Amino acid sequence: MTSLTRIVPWSQQLICEVLHPGELAVDLTAGRGRDTLAMARVVGSEGQVVAFDLQPAALEQTSDLLQRHGFVVHSWPADKILPRSAGVFLVQACHSTVGKVLPSPARAIMANLGYLPGGDPLLVTRPSTTLAAVQQSLDLLACGSRLAVTVYPSHPGGQEEGALVDRLLRSLPSDRWHVLSLRAANISQAPYLLVAERIG
Numbered sequence: 001m002t003s004l005t006r007i008v009p010w011s012q013q014l015i016c017e018v019l020h021p022g023e024l025a026v027d028l029t030a031g032r033g034r035d036t037l038a039m040a041r042v043v044g045s046e047g048q049v050v051a052f053d054l055q056p057a058a059l060e061q062t063s064d065l066l067q068r069h070g071f072v073v074h075s076w077p078a079d080k081i082l083p084r085s086a087g088v089f090l091v092q093a094c095h096s097t098v099g100k101v102l103p104s105p106a107r108a109i110m111a112n113l114g115y116l117p118g119g120d121p122l123l124v125t126r127p128s129t130t131l132a133a134v135q136q137s138l139d140l141l142a143c144g145s146r147l148a149v150t151v152y153p154s155h156p157g158g159q160e161e162g163a164l165v166d167r168l169l170r171s172l173p174s175d176r177w178h179v180l181s182l183r184a185a186n187i188s189q190a191p192y193l194l195v196a197e198r199i200g
């Protein structure tokens with residue numbers, strides 16, 4: 001059973017409901033690959049999922065998970081533009097390179113911030129690069145596309161990181177964007193979700 005205040009299932013649901021088979025989705029923080037897998041399942045073998053992570057260990061876990069579920073996985077260098085092509089593409093690079101790697105609009109983009117569960121908590125997403133990745137991601141969204149960012153305010157720098165993303169998304173014009181903020185109202189420092197949908 002899904003707990004009401006668990007944020008990751010909400011983020012996967014709000015992203016996967018706008019994705020269709022054959023489309024392009026992006027995971028800005030591959031981690032253990034669970035979000036990448038959720039999106040790959042929806043876009044299917046004709047679709048494309050591009051997942052970024054700085055850590056080889058994260059990309060290895062993502063690759064193993066996706067291959068165990070029957071997906072074709074490729075590695076892609078961060079200094080080359082990625083063609084529109086079916087499969088799961090793993091990029092070992094900072095997500096602030098997303099605008100350079102991806103030429104075409106994506107239907108859905110996820111960023112589950114923080115550090116690799118079970119990994120080094122010092123290898124954590126950072127406010128400035130997260131903000132750059134989110135800004136570039138907004139430019140990659142077409143009408144009807146969504147960006148979902150899960151923020152962990154309890155890790156060092158997490159509050160500042162969340163505040164920057166929150167401020168940026170709140171500033172988007174309401175005639176072109178819908179922005180949702182979803183958080184547990186009675187749990188302090190709980191993770192929360194920000195979702196932007198381009199409507200025009």
Ligand SMILES: C[S@@+](CC[C@H](N)C(=O)[O-])C[C@H]1O[C@@H](n2cnc3c(N)ncnc32)[C@H](O)[C@@H]1O
Nearest residue numbers: 029030031032033034035053054094095116125
């Ligand atoms: C909370 S985990 C992501 C969880 C993942 N989406 C999943 O489904 O398992 C955060 C990940 O972000 C990665 N990360 C940290 N800074 C990054 C950056 N600048 N660019 C890309 N990935 C980064 C970490 O290495 C870590 O694996």
